[in-house]
Amino acid sequence: KKEGYNTFGPWEGPTSTQKVKSAQKEAWAEALNAPNRDEYIQRIKEADPKTYIVWNENITKYADKTWPTPKEDFTPEYTEFFRVPQEMKDWVNTELPKKNRPKCLVIWGPSRTGKSSWARSLGHHTYLNNSWDITQIDETSNYIVVDDMPFSDPHHFKNWQPFLGSQLQFTVTDKYTRKKPIRWGKPCIYLNNQDPLEANLPDWQKQWLQANCIFVNLDHRLYSPEAMLPPLFAPRPI
CATH class of the missing domain: 1.10.1390 (Phosphoglucose isomerase, C-terminal domain)
Structure with a gap:
């Protein structure tokens, strides 16, 4: 050995x-x-x-x-909308089915009016709420709903012009992910409490918004047959 x-x-x-x-x-x-x-x-x-x-x-x-994570089907809180403004009905009939650069629908107004429920009740869609996350973008969706993401803060809503402008193909990016080319050309519904035209944007971007978007100031509840918007907060007793 x-x-x-x-x-x-x-x-x-x-x-x-x-x-x-x-x-x-x-x-x-x-x-x-x-x-x-x-x-x-x-x-x-x-x-x-x-x-x-x-x-x-x-x-x-x-x-x-x-092994993709199955997306949960969205069930809107409200299924009946009694007082949808004519501009919103017209957008659904003319812009939503468009295949070539449909205009974006911008709905702004107070909270709890049913904006999100109505926007998300129109079919298969991508939903971005409050924060930018490219992993939520579903290229098979028929349209996108962007909820409460200000243009003036690029960290909240990157690539907002290609989405609002329904561009056919562009590249998106995020903080911790690589650039990703996507095929799009889908309609967009943008929701906010404030008028986007009053945001801190350069004049040329405001002009672009006016040329590519249809604006609706929603001041009543879509799901309520009442003529007036009830107060959102009851006054405290004296």
Whole structure:
């Protein structure tokens, strides 16, 4: 026996490169055969942690594409809208079905008037509320609803002109994701409590909005047959 055998056991040299590659190939094959997203991620973590860290974004993208999270069907809070302004009805009939650069519908006015419920009741749509998140953009949707995202703050609503202008193809970006080209050309409904034309925007952008949007100041509840908008807050007793 060689010197040191009894102390350290038989000599075990480094694993050959070929064996390492073969083992990794088998591990990746097992990962690709995973039954679900979580198992796929877990198998890669265990078999090749370095690759999982270095190529995490690509690995995650593949997982999202292969096992997409099913989107929940939206059920509007209100299903009957008694007092929809004629301008909004006209937009639904003329602009919503358009395939070539439909105008954006801008609805602004006080809260709790049913703006969001009405806008989201018109069909399959993408909904962005209060914060910009490109992972929520569904290219199969028929239109997009942008709710309470001011133009004057680019962190809240990046790429607002291509969406409001219904451009056919453009690139979107987000803080922690790479640029993503999307095919669009869909109508947009923009909702806000304030008139966007009073926002802190340069004149040329306000002119662009006036040329590409239909503005409706909603001052009553869509879901109430009452003629006047009831007060949103009851006065405190003296």
